[in-house]
Amino acid sequence: MTKKLTKAAAAKAATRNPEAGEDAAPMSNRATRAAERRDAIVAAAMEEFIARGFAATRLDDIAKRAGVAKGTIYLHFKDKESMFEELVRTVIVPVVVKLSALPPPTSSVRDLIETFAGNFLKEVIGTRRGDLVRLIVAEGPRFPAVADFYYREVVSRGIAGMRALIELGIARGEIHQANLARYPQIVIAPAMIAVIWQSLFARHAPLDAQDMLRVHLDLIFGERRTT
Amino acid sequence: MTKKLTKAAAAKAATRNPEAGEDAAPMSNRATRAAERRDAIVAAAMEEFIARGFAATRLDDIAKRAGVAKGTIYLHFKDKESMFEELVRTVIVPVVVKLSALPPPTSSVRDLIETFAGNFLKEVIGTRRGDLVRLIVAEGPRFPAVADFYYREVVSRGIAGMRALIELGIARGEIHQANLARYPQIVIAPAMIAVIWQSLFARHAPLDAQDMLRVHLDLIFGERRTT
DNA sequence: TGACTATGACTGACTAGTCAGTCATAAATG
DNA sequence: CATTTATGACTGACTAGTCAGTCATAGTCA
Structure with a gap:
């Protein structure tokens, strides 16, 4: 056995x-x-x-x-159950690795986040990986092992990384709202919504995720003047 | 039959x-x-x-x-399937009715949205209704009837209503970023994330949804000076 | 009012079908 | 040839949906 x-x-x-x-x-x-x-x-x-x-x-x-x-x-x-759990690991880990590779931190925080958003867009939103995220949301409560893994490997890291970026942005004066560092979820939320939207509602009303994320960054950093 | x-x-x-x-x-x-x-x-x-x-x-x-x-x-x-579909209707409709009842539009747009967020918090986030929303996200792709209903009755109305509020806010000078009206999803996103978070990760890391939504509104409207 | 009948809501044992997991056998490999 | 890997028919547990029968209640009539 x-x-x-x-x-x-x-x-x-x-x-x-x-x-x-x-x-x-x-x-x-x-x-x-x-x-x-x-x-x-x-x-x-x-x-x-x-x-x-x-x-x-x-x-x-x-x-x-x-x-x-x-x-x-x-x-x-x-068995079926552990196949599902291993499947999640197998698919998620490489994505996390890829997205964790940040560009040289010489650029502005906005550029850092924008690069990250671009990668996320390309690697997750509207792809099978995005559907997998929806699946995790769906099955999570019935698979504590999956939910735990996902929280540990993806969510908590994502939150921590984003918090670090926000704090850097605040320190550099790019971000004016200090409280934002308490809820990195706010910065990530539209990207998650885009993932779910593509899975559920794209055929009712297509969503230009890239443009939406740009507008969201404008909200956080203030609108772009010049490049 | x-x-x-x-x-x-x-x-x-x-x-x-x-x-x-x-x-x-x-x-x-x-x-x-x-x-x-x-x-x-x-x-x-x-x-x-x-x-x-x-x-x-x-x-x-x-x-x-x-x-x-x-x-x-x-x-x-x-049968089982139509029971699920009717169940969703039965539970969702009263909530939509309740949340659609907006307070007198004499107050500021920020207050309008804050009131709405408060109701949403009380009626949905962290309740069985919130779990139901997660369930719809989970089962939606396999139940086009459910996804359609949810889009038609909840999502499209919510987006439209929020867009109207945003445009009002822009017209009144409370909101400075005109592009926001193109993506009401951005305003709603943190609330949705809060719903999902409570279902999946609350036991890993509790989330003060109310406080988060307040911070988010500060981001959109600028921080509160006086009341 | 009391007795008698008609109704249809309710029950739960049963059927027919499904599917995860097994294992005797076969194929491939070295 | 011995061993490892692959196969797919088979089994047993499980469950959606059915239906013949029961019984509380509504309706009728004297």
Whole structure:
């Protein structure tokens, strides 16, 4: 029983790091193909979970979409629930890494935040990742493990990072409202709303997220005079 | 087949309007009890759906919680799906009505919005209604009927109303950023984030929604000097 | 008013179908 | 050939929806 879980974890580890000993050696064919299959399953599972939610998603459908037999899924994941949890980790982590890479802090705080917003726009809003965020909001209460992970890895870091930027902005005189540092959520809120809007209401009323975020930054920093 | 649906609708109508002819006449015991049962089912269903999501909710559990046999549910609702849809309507409509009642427009735009935010805080944020909003975000994509209804009755009205207020604020010189009227979402966003935050992260990091909304209004209107 | 009948709200055991997870077998690999 | 990996038919638990039967209440009549 526990053996299988261990094996799944090992397979996952192999995906990113083919055995500590051989270091940079190329992965064996087997490991490569196993990793490819795992990725296919993760991709298929993401599509299905996003489209139907956790409970209504059938493993048969995931298997079919991934071009794999159902049993194969159980070679990589303990069960449906932990597949969902690992899926979230697998997809979220690279995004966080990407978005955490801030540009040189030589520019103005506004430019820093604007760059971040641009990346967020490109990497999340209106993409499958955005749908995944909506899915986390949807399933979070039923998956404390997911909600905890998301809070720890994404939300708390995002809030902390944004707070640091706001404080820098205040110190430099770019931001005039000191209280803003107490609620970084206010700065992030429109971006989150854009994510949800695209998932739910885009077909009723399309939203120009980029333009909206610019207006929001104008509100925080004051309107741009010259570039 | 269609008869049953009609009957359910009739029972529902009877809840609020006991037969057009007799006007103010008291409802018969039967109709009263039927209405009470329907309400009990709606309340039970809301709890269960919020806790488990649509797909994972068992009608047996709803019945048990409502103190009713499973068959009774089908006297009031066509099936699980339309029960969910009617539930959303039943719960949302009164809230919209309540929140639509604006105070006399003699006060400043800031006061108008602040009053609205206060009501929203009391009626939605941190309540079962707030959880329901999260549920709509969660299930919306799988229930176009629900998403459409919510967009039509809540979102589009809210956006339009807020836009009117913003334009008034601009005209009166209370709001300086004219572009804000193009994205009323920006004004509403923190309130929505507060709703979601309470559902998902309150136990990780409690959020003083009221204070946050005040800070946000300070950002839009400039900080308060005197009252 | 009291007795008798008609109504339809309510019940819950039951059916038919679904789907997560298993495992005996087969294929691939080295 | 031995071992690892993959398959998909199968099982058993679970649940949406049904329906024949019950019974409290409304209606009728003497």
